[in-house]
Amino acid sequence: MKNTSDQFKVLSIDIGGSHIKATILNKQGKLMMDYDKVTTPHPSTPENLLIAIKELVKGFPAYTNISVGFPGYVKGGVVKTAPNLGTKEWSGFKLQEKLADVLKAPTRVVNDADMQGLGVVDGKGLEMVITLGTGFGTALLQDGMLLPHFELAHLPVTKKDTYDTWVGEAALEDIGEKRWNKRMDKVFKILKTVFNYDTLYIGGGNAKKLTGKLDKNMKLVTNQDGIKGGARLWQEKKHDQNILAVK
Structure with missing residues (x-):
């Protein structure tokens, strides 16, 4: 699904305790499609969440980059805590790396409030x-x-x-x-x-x-304003030491 053209488009994903929402943004953060969402799976294990995200974005327009807001503490793309999803299952999970592999595009994962x-x-x-x-x-x-x-x-x-x-x-x-x-x-x-x-x-x-x-x-x-942060996440080489792009 990765876009092979020079046009920069971001798949912006917001993971919440109730729903997972996603859209496609251009470089300026403008929505290129309406939001789509699915119910956050329960139990909210990493495996179940990856399956839900993959199903959610099936059929989305092409994208070149991925931004993800996650409800917990994230450092270097690795989840440290996820109290509203189940910290025990998430602690140490390399979500940024896994999503980059599954969705085939450079990925950045940060705390949802940060995005x-x-x-x-x-x-x-x-x-x-x-x-x-x-x-x-x-x-x-x-x-x-x-x-x-x-x-x-x-x-x-x-x-x-x-x-x-x-x-x-x-x-x-x-x-x-x-x-x-x-x-x-x-x-x-x-x-x-x-x-x-x-x-x-x-x-x-x-x-x-x-x-x-x-x-x-x-x-x-x-939330519609907030998900636009997915584009700004890629407008600077580095916003802080907790952000790491997966090539």
Whole structure:
């Protein structure tokens, strides 16, 4: 399926706890086709996920490069943690290398919030991206360049909860939107105090459920905006030490 022409096209894949979404982008990040998606397989083993991705992109237009956003800590294309998919099965899995082999194109795999960040930021100052979905994703960028990734979702926010467990999908379903929004208000205050960001971008499927007033430097963004980061991932030779292209 690899494109043999000189035209640069990116297969951009967003792996989530509920769905796997994909599209084709041009060099500027413009969508060349509508999104397509499949349900994330359960159990979400590496083998099952590779099968689902291969089936999802069957029949897609030709592409030259692949970008993947993964819900966990990724370093050098190798998955270190995947709490919303099953860390035990994923720890140490060379997803970047495997996808390059299966889909026959140079591949880059980064944390999903990192890829969304590349798609939505203005490239001015310190910008932070959070994703509210199955878990709590975070990314930091300075003047449009990715900073080393930290899994802030695993930091404790109460004596018994991390950000992931306190405001993730399971918590939202358990306590309801009203209490969840109160928790998110607290989260926003903490982020503002700790990071002193110039702009905070809020994405993920549950961002639309926020009811509180946002500051002027806080912006809601869509998953559609975020997946465009798949093109920007290839516009620089290297965004940070965690990104490695597979030839």
